[in-house]
Amino acid sequence: GLGLTNKKDDNFGEWYSEVVVNGEMIEYYDISGCYILRPWTMAIWEIMQTFFDAEIKKMKIKNCYFPVFVSPSVLEKEKDHIEGFAPEVAWVTKSGKNDLEVPIAIRPTSETVMYPYYSKWIRGHRDLPLKLNQWCNVVRWEFSNPTPFIRSREFLWQEGHTAFATKDEADEEVLQILELYRRIYEEFLAIPVVKGKKSELEKFAGGLYTTSVEAFIPNTGRGIQGATSHCLGQNFAKMFEINFENEKGEKGMVWQNSWAYSTRTIGVMVMVHGDDKGLVLPPKVASVQVIVVPVPYKDADTQAIFDACSSTVKLLNENGFRAEADLRDNYSPGWKYSHWEMKGVPLRIEIGPKDMANNQVRVVCRDNSSKVDIPTSNLVEQVKDILDNIQQRLFDAAKQKRDACIKVAKTWEEFAAALNEKKLILVPWCDEEEVEKDVKTRTKGDMGAAKTLCTPFEQPELPEGTLCFASGKPAKKWTYWGRSY
Numbered sequence: 001g002l003g004l005t006n007k008k009d010d011n012f013g014e015w016y017s018e019v020v021v022n023g024e025m026i027e028y029y030d031i032s033g034c035y036i037l038r039p040w041t042m043a044i045w046e047i048m049q050t051f052f053d054a055e056i057k058k059m060k061i062k063n064c065y066f067p068v069f070v071s072p073s074v075l076e077k078e079k080d081h082i083e084g085f086a087p088e089v090a091w092v093t094k095s096g097k098n099d100l101e102v103p104i105a106i107r108p109t110s111e112t113v114m115y116p117y118y119s120k121w122i123r124g125h126r127d128l129p130l131k132l133n134q135w136c137n138v139v140r141w142e143f144s145n146p147t148p149f150i151r152s153r154e155f156l157w158q159e160g161h162t163a164f165a166t167k168d169e170a171d172e173e174v175l176q177i178l179e180l181y182r183r184i185y186e187e188f189l190a191i192p193v194v195k196g197k198k199s200e201l202e203k204f205a206g207g208l209y210t211t212s213v214e215a216f217i218p219n220t221g222r223g224i225q226g227a228t229s230h231c232l233g234q235n236f237a238k239m240f241e242i243n244f245e246n247e248k249g250e251k252g253m254v255w256q257n258s259w260a261y262s263t264r265t266i267g268v269m270v271m272v273h274g275d276d277k278g279l280v281l282p283p284k285v286a287s288v289q290v291i292v293v294p295v296p297y298k299d300a301d302t303q304a305i306f307d308a309c310s311s312t313v314k315l316l317n318e319n320g321f322r323a324e325a326d327l328r329d330n331y332s333p334g335w336k337y338s339h340w341e342m343k344g345v346p347l348r349i350e351i352g353p354k355d356m357a358n359n360q361v362r363v364v365c366r367d368n369s370s371k372v373d374i375p376t377s378n379l380v381e382q383v384k385d386i387l388d389n390i391q392q393r394l395f396d397a398a399k400q401k402r403d404a405c406i407k408v409a410k411t412w413e414e415f416a417a418a419l420n421e422k423k424l425i426l427v428p429w430c431d432e433e434e435v436e437k438d439v440k441t442r443t444k445g446d447m448g449a450a451k452t453l454c455t456p457f458e459q460p461e462l463p464e465g466t467l468c469f470a471s472g473k474p475a476k477k478w479t480y481w482g483r484s485y
């Protein structure tokens, strides 16, 4: 049959795998950790890409494309950048039957691919700022449990790599990009995120500081890094000798940023909004926002009903909506309802003989199953309002659920209890790396250790004398902790 065999609140992992397959987003592939992205997924990716690409073009950031292959010499340019990641690098060692003289790496990220050329292209201050982005795939040969969209050996992303004459310019862009990532999540995917700064332990080791938008999955009680915007400082400029002559003729190193979001965003959206009937797509990213289904009746004028469906689709498409009609004559209306609910289409319009007679249509919302009959006279206006309401309802519901998972803890006992309750935990912390490592050790287990997720830019009041939840030392900041993906 059509329905899901797994329930979201019973066995989340199986539910998730079933929903992305039954919703026709993913097809499993014969190489572990690799997934086929079907059109239903690519349409969502392209809608986000259209928004983000237009926004970075407004910032005078240009798209480019660098090779997927990296020579070992540049990849291993800087030990501390690559050491932790080396096991994840995939290598090409042969062509045909012959071994390659020197193995070639597949890009896991493109700093080392691009920056030797940044060094060549940047001579004087007039060459700055250099702001490039690329839409591409990257490969990281991960070993922990692969999960469609969330953790795969190959994924699609955009990676921005910018170089400035001053730190101020870099600092400003880091936050501009982070705001775009917040908009991707909150305005398109209807997912609340926290903007903040990563700890020294969790940041990108090759950079100066890392900012991120952090989401949360209530069903598993795990935080998930939604997207990152790093200030690299002058670390890579030093490594790759990217310097320039400023106005006064002095030599200086550039200040750089790098930032990315990936197809992981889509997995977060499925996890947050999906239910036991399948996917639930926010209208802003739904490739089909409205599905029109004819409800023919034995002696009714079936052709007239089909024509009404087609003209309804035409009217909605002319007004900027993404609508389709399911006129297949080999499936019943009931079958079609389940099918498009599984695929998460936000709005269904049913047209039967009664609707025809009353010049109305029956509208059903996917998120809360509400049904309403609306006159065909101002259909476009009503559909616009209903889709906007669905978008807002999905965000409000996700935010309410996420906020209900937030727990403030001031002592170790409160922290440990909250962790067991799968909470997102906000604590006063002394900001000492040793303490962070100690918490990881103390919370190690088959569920994974607790770690810092981010220090939110929005800091609650921290009264004088507040002590760190873990070390008892004077607390310096409020920080979100939890288990994570």
Ligand SMILES: O=C1CCCN[C@@H]1CCCn1cnc2ccccc2c1=O
Pocket (backbone or CB within 6 Å): 081, 082, 085, 086, 088, 089, 108, 109, 110, 111, 140, 159, 160, 204, 228, 230, 258, 259, 260
């Ligand atoms: O996040 C971003 C944003 C986009 C550009 N890259 C940065 C940092 C990537 C960090 N990283 C992550 N996995 C890796 C895996 C293998 C080799 C190197 C790396 C690596 O440098």
